[in-house]
Amino acid sequence: MNLRPYQQEAVDNLRAAFRSAFRAPVLQLPTGGGKTIIFCHIAQSAAAKGNNVLILVHRRELIIQTSKALARLDLAHGVIAPGYKKNNAAIQVASVQTLVRRLHLIDFYPSLIIIDEAHHAVASTWDKILLHYDKAKLLGVTATPERLDGKGLEEHFDLLVKGPTVKFLIQNSFLSNLKVYTLPIVLSRSLIKIKNKDFDPEESAQSLEDAGINGDAITEYTKRCPNKPAIVFCCNIRHAKQMADRFIKAGYKAAALVSKGVGPLERAQMIEDLGNGNLDVITSIDIISEGTDIPVVTTAILLRPTESLTIYLQQVGRVLRPAPDKEFAYIIDCVGNVQKHGMPQQDRDWSLEGTPKKDKSPPVFICQSCYAAFERESLKWPVICPYCGHEHWPAEKPEEEPGVALKVDLVEVEENENIITQHDRKKLIAKATCLEDFIEIGKLMDYKPGWAHIAWKERKAKISQAEWKPPSKPIKYRKFNMSEIMKQAGIPEPPWGK
Ligand SMILES: [Zn+2]
Incomplete structure (x- = not known):
């Protein structure tokens, strides 16, 4: 299988990084950019040189996905996870949870460890594994090199290698074009309690219910993209189940894909059903926010307010894969995540230290007529909505909605836009x-x-x-950036620049 030019560039850049004496680079590549195929190629060449390679993943779905990708490259490999037989292949794909339990029973010593979804590689289970194999080189891959608590990945990695931007991938048809819509009613995020560094799930669900936003989400779906395969990201299991019931009552085929009470086979079936039209809507919390490859999914309905840029980007990333007959991906943001974190395709200044705070103020403009969200192209007034043509002038205020519930605060949009x-x-x-x-x-x-x-x-x-x-x-060593390394290694700059 041939790599796309930007994937080949990423492979070359990672090799250049290892040659330049970095021990642990992390590759940042947007969701849908094909990181599995990239690290499988790296594993292939490492194994061809007689090295053992360990690929660490944290979800069952990712084991299957990685194993399939290795098989497509005709690469012999073993899987360290429940239900798989041991073998002596040079490449082993391991479930983190299984490996940490069997660590002292396994006589497999990798010289390269590849960590998929590397933004998770901070929990103590990962630490145990990395300490156990402290001589191995590391390669992390992630779309979002930022921990769920907003911190960076510098603890384990020593260089960030940036892949192309989301915009580059959209412009070159590697990702789908997208339309982003918000609701006329804005959730008052400031009234929701923070628990474990993010909004309390119980309170978030209640606020959405009080403000009538759960119902509005279905109305918006019907208005924007009815029956297009959709994932609804909810606050907790009860919320996901309630939303599935509501979609069913509204005449859609819906199911809740949650961790409790739904087995792996049933989950796989639901995902297949969403692909073949037996389901219109899957509601979930985060079980399908990462690593589940469902190109056909067209719509993401965001019903979980989050302070985490990583969670937001992983969720919207699910719908950006191109597919036949998919003209647009739709994001229906009901909770202010787009205003908070910016447009999905916004360029981001990732670093090993986490995303700089200054980057977090997003240049998002919300149309006061059709509630589409878009990046404002210039500073000039009027701002014209690319979807409905509505002209916005600095003084324009959003129309007051009568009968808005107590926790709803219309001023928020106005503040974002005009002050x-x-x-x-x-x-x-x-x-x-x-x-x-x-x-x-x-x-x-x-x-x-x-x-x-x-x-x-x-x-x-x-x-x-x-x-x-x-x-x-x-x-200095830590100050290296990719352009300099590439200059030294004689590799030309990638087309997407620094
Ligand atoms: Zn508009």
């Missing part, structure tokens, strides 16, 4: 690239007319200085 904070101002200015941009910002901020000219003069001076900078100082 420019100090932080936004800095960001706008940083983005400005010509005098015209500065004049626009000046108008937006009510600055004196001369400001734009002075600001632009200063910027121009900085630009010309930057161009004439002498070559940078020697770089």
Whole structure:
């Protein structure tokens, strides 16, 4: 099986990283970019050189997926998980939970450990395994190099290798085009209690119910993309079951795919049914947010507010895979996750230290007529909705909805859109690239007319200085970035840049 050009680049970059004496690079590749095929190729070449390779995964579905990918490359491998017989192949795919129990019984010593969904590799079970094999090289792969608590992966990894962006993959048809919609009613996230660093699931479900958002989610689905295969991400098991019942009452074929009371075979059947039209809707918590490959899924309905960028991106990532007859993927965000974390295709400045806070203010604009969410292309007013053509001017306020429940706060959208904070101002200015941009910002901020000219003069001076900078100082070990490594290794820059 041939790799796509950007996948080959990723393989080359990882090899260059190992050659440059990094012991533990982590590859960031958007969901749907084909990370399994990339690390299987790496495993193949490592095994061909006589090395043992251990591939660590944390879900049963991922074992099956990885085993299938290895089989497609004709690679002999074993599986360390319940129900599989032991063999002596050089490549072993292991369930983390099983391996940690059998660690001292297994005489398999990998020189390379590949960790799929590496943002999980911080729990104590992973630590035990990595300590046990402390001589092995590590390769992590993930779409979201950020732990669920927002921290980075620097504890285990020493270099972040970035793959292409979501935008690049969409533009080149490796991922589906998408439409993002929000609800006219905004969930008041600030009123929900935080528990274990995220919104309390019980309270979240109750707030959604109180505000009538659970019902609205079904209305929106019917309005935007009825009967298109959908996953509904819910707050807890009870919420998932209630939502499945509601979809059934509304005339859809729906089922709740939850961990309790649903066996692996039944789960696999549900996923198949969603693919073949026997089901319209699967409701779930997170059991299908990661690693489950269902290209046909078209719609993600977000009914779980989350503070975790990783959870949000893993959820929306489920629907971005292209499939025949799939013109668009639909995200129906009922809980303000898009406003909080930005558009799914937004460029993100990932680093081993986690996502910088400054990146988290998203340039999302919500249309006050059709409630589509989109990235605002310029600073100019009016902002025209690309979906319905509605013109927005700075002073426009969202229409008041009569009869809105107590926990609902319509002001939130208005604040997001029209009040420019100090932080936004800095960001706008940083983005400005010509005098015209500065004049626009000046108008937006009510600055004196001369400001734009002075600001632009200063910027121009900085630009010309930057161009004439002498070559940078020697770089320290941890400060390496991919461009430099590639320069040293003589590899040209990938088309998606730094
Ligand atoms: Zn619109």
